[in-house]
Amino acid sequence: MQIQPHLVLQTIKDVNQSLVDDNLVETDRIGAGAFFWALPSKGYQSRQNLIDNITNHQQTLDKDIEEIEAKIQMEKNSRISNDGEREQMMKELEELRKDNQQVVAKLKLYEKCDPEKLKEINENKKKCHQGMVRWTDNLYEIENWIKKNNAAMTGEEIYQAFPILRDLDYLE
Known part of the structure; x- marks a missing residue:
């Protein structure tokens, strides 16, 4: 095989190696020679496997989203109170937070006497x-x-x- 004068042998080796690394080309050593080939069916099969993996992952994510949305709806429904207990507790919590802020402000005033x-x-x-x-x-x-x-x-x-x-x- 005659190599054209403007092609560098190392460039050809690098290109072949990168194709092998990307699984686009197969290689095998037979005797002293290294042979490279690519079968269309293998490329089709690898792309089909990739599509199947992505589809399965998408289905799993869709299922997770549905479960989380169901949990969110369930939590929203559980927070609805008929007797107003939750609203009363929320008001009490807000009052306690205000009291806490006032106590912290007083504590800062007495900090000089610590x-x-x-x-x-x-x-x-x-x-x-x-x-x-x-x-x-x-x-x-x-x-x-x-x-x-x-x-x-x-x-x-x-x-x-x-x-x-x-x-x-x-x-x-």
């Missing part, structure tokens, strides 16, 4: 106080270092250079 929130606020307050004391100590240490290492500066000159040191004091 013991856990107060505990958290007090812990944060202690941390802030400790930080304030630490920085006050640091400023006093800086003032002492300046006085020790710069003997020429008087206390008044230090306070003029760093006015924050004049009013510095520990808070309780």
Whole structure:
């Protein structure tokens, strides 16, 4: 078999392999050669099987839809109440929901007095106080270092250079 010069052998192999993968062509090895063929009856049979599968699936889905619609109708019928009990229960449910919303709103008002929130606020307050004391100590240490290492500066000159040191004091 002579291959035309513009056809690449690998392209032919790839096309044949894709047809085999799609079950459109059959293949078999006989000796050193690989033979490919496609029978019209096999193509017809595979399409017929696909149609049958889809038809069966559609029938199953139609049956499921009918069952679900019957259940929906049955539930609708069961909800119809002759003595008005369901309507009364629905009104009561709506009232309970409104009461619940009011309780949640009140709870948000009292959230500020929640013991856990107060505990958290007090812990944060202690941390802030400790930080304030630490920085006050640091400023006093800086003032002492300046006085020790710069003997020429008087206390008044230090306070003029760093006015924050004049009013510095520990808070309780």
